[in-house]
Amino acid sequence: MTAQDSTQTPAAHSIRDGAFGHATGLSCRECGATQELGPHYVCSDCFGPLEISYDFPAVTREQIEAGPSNIWRYKALLPVPDDIETSPNLEPGFTRLLRADNLAAELGLTKLWVKDDSTNPTNSFKDRVVACALSAARELGSRVFACPSTGNLANAVAAAGARAGIKTVVFIPSNLETPKQVNSAVYTENLIAVDGNYDDVNKLASEIAGEQDGWAFVNVNVRPFYAEGSKTLGYEIAEQLGWRLPDQIVIPVASGSQLTKVHKAFRELVALGLVEDKPVKIYGAQATGCSPVSEAFRQGWDAIKPVRPDTIAKSLAIGNPADGIYVLDICRETGGAVADISDDEVRDAIVLLARTEGIFTETAGGTTVGVLKKLVETGVLDPELETVVINTGHGLKTLDAVTSLVGPAATIAPTYQAFVDADIV
């Protein structure tokens, strides 16, 4: 059996009614042209990025609150069928929104919340987007569920595919460290190492998506469905605040998609009458070693100048972010900003968050918390306003980042006298 044979979409596959919920089509963010829902991600007219359009029904807070404790409580606002809970999935989301008084005091903020996505099923926000991509793959009759990735996305795709019983293939650079290979390989028989860097792996994925029928690459050909999953971060923050919006929010920027989707979620909630309208300043966070959006913001540019990433914040290391220009628009329009910090500041912020709030974040979350700190210190962000910061992933996946910073305070003999002599507390 060749790869082609095994992956053909059955000619007979037809999309059922309601497969994508209240989604009505795909529209181009650049020229506005529309096309039918399907495994498409660029505009056939202008090659701009496609986004899901909806015709939302009336939705009440009570309907949402009566839903499950995961992202499907918002299913009416996602491109998924009404019976989505019945198909096996990882049930991500509805993660903790923690009031962070200790961190607030350290940073000089009045009221701060951490939205903690490190407790998702595979410990990052990627479980949200992958759950939406999985639904699209299923409804489109895809035979293979796939991604190129070096970390969080690979974990999420391999795990969600395993549970759904769909063939999963995950492509990684062959020089990825063994622990990171194990994190994904434990879930899938088909971890494929590619002799090349991440850009090479990504390019190969796009080629396969173009050549082969029946493959759903979550971040390539079903990307419009996938990206919508990030809206649930915005919905949850508003609901968990008691159905209201914060004054400002700090969000990490890799491709920039998450920031644009949280903004979209807030606007949708206002349009649906689920929260009161108010100004929300949106801030983007990058690591200096990969800060093309921050640089464009600082320079006043309307375009992103791609960079070659060199930072410990690997999950943010996208040198040519697809949604970078939309991030610039949103941060400028809302009165926010985009800023960046050094790798040392990222490390310090990981420890700061752990020691103040008991949350162990990965380098992306360190970047976000560290940028929040910098924004306060430089007077860019008003410390009196109610602030939310998003933690997108778990520190257990980037343990090396802090290994040099933390360790035992003392080593003692196993006797009570040794304990007393050490004068520990």
Place this chain on the structure above:
Amino acid sequence: MTAQDSTQTPAAHSIRDGAFGHATGLSCRECGATQELGPHYVCSDCFGPLEISYDFPAVTREQIEAGPSNIWRYKALLPVPDDIETSPNLEPGFTRLLRADNLAAELGLTKLWVKDDSTNPTNSFKDRVVACALSAARELGSRVFACPSTGNLANAVAAAGARAGIKTVVFIPSNLETPKQVNSAVYTENLIAVDGNYDDVNKLASEIAGEQDGWAFVNVNVRPFYAEGSKTLGYEIAEQLGWRLPDQIVIPVASGSQLTKVHKAFRELVALGLVEDKPVKIYGAQATGCSPVSEAFRQGWDAIKPVRPDTIAKSLAIGNPADGIYVLDICRETGGAVADISDDEVRDAIVLLARTEGIFTETAGGTTVGVLKKLVETGVLDPELETVVINTGHGLKTLDAVTSLVGPAATIAPTYQAFVDADIV
């Protein structure tokens, strides 16, 4: 400042009304003698273990369902004050109960659920018990929150203490691997390495608890409060099944406390009229390299013969389990069993759970799933009955266990032709 100076309990500390909710006292599991609520853990008459007694109010399903999405929805049934949600804590619990049809099919079971505690704040069930211990420490006016541990408990104590703003001291054996030190040290300035093995560390902790006022060692002098946290696993399983009990459940056995508390939780729910009474068979799971309870069950003994642990399931490696005899009683009374499997079977079960359900468990969960498999294969467990298996922790903490088992299926050049030639799916 000496250790003594800094840790004295203020003489003026008095315990407020309602500090321990509806708990009424401490009673001895052996002789039944009772004493007042406080930092006590052994009977002053017979040195038997103490357990919390309650005078429960009427509690309805609706009251519980209206509570938060964490263990405090069951606060009326725990030794915590009614305002527990307002004091900073990690908000653990209400983790996923996942229907596991793929794993059920692999094992030949009709209906199987996985209770997945790997998504707790620090990725193990320990967050539940530590949250209850933290409340007790706070109400007792403790100045230091502490534990001896090599893993999950250290993470949970250090993180919960950080968020609560209480001085936290965590004692570990000095030869613990660096990554495991980092997992706890990221949360606390006071990680203390002790030159000795875990037994030495544990003994030192008991000495400090005996000598110093104001120290709350979660698993020593506030253990009765701490252990009650495991009841929430039982409450959640029943609620998430739609307010009913399963036919049987498989639970890992380290000290044995968790198993006894899940059993207690089920009995409490029946007594409170929250679920219908029915027989529930309870099974205990151990790794062969530390299986004193399984051995006693097999031999028909009423006592536990301590062993020297030698297994990769480190979080279950308690050679002289305090609640072992109670586990024997419960498993025998309910028609269950205690069984054990080899380390290789533990490893295989970790991969089996990940590949079927997308859940990456640590060695303890591998032990539990592997024992379930063995119980079905040996005909000890009826595969037609509705079964729940508890996953207590996350595979990211015991990555080495499966490093030799999983990895890339292929390594290819970064070209489409190489992909086609590899004939991957």
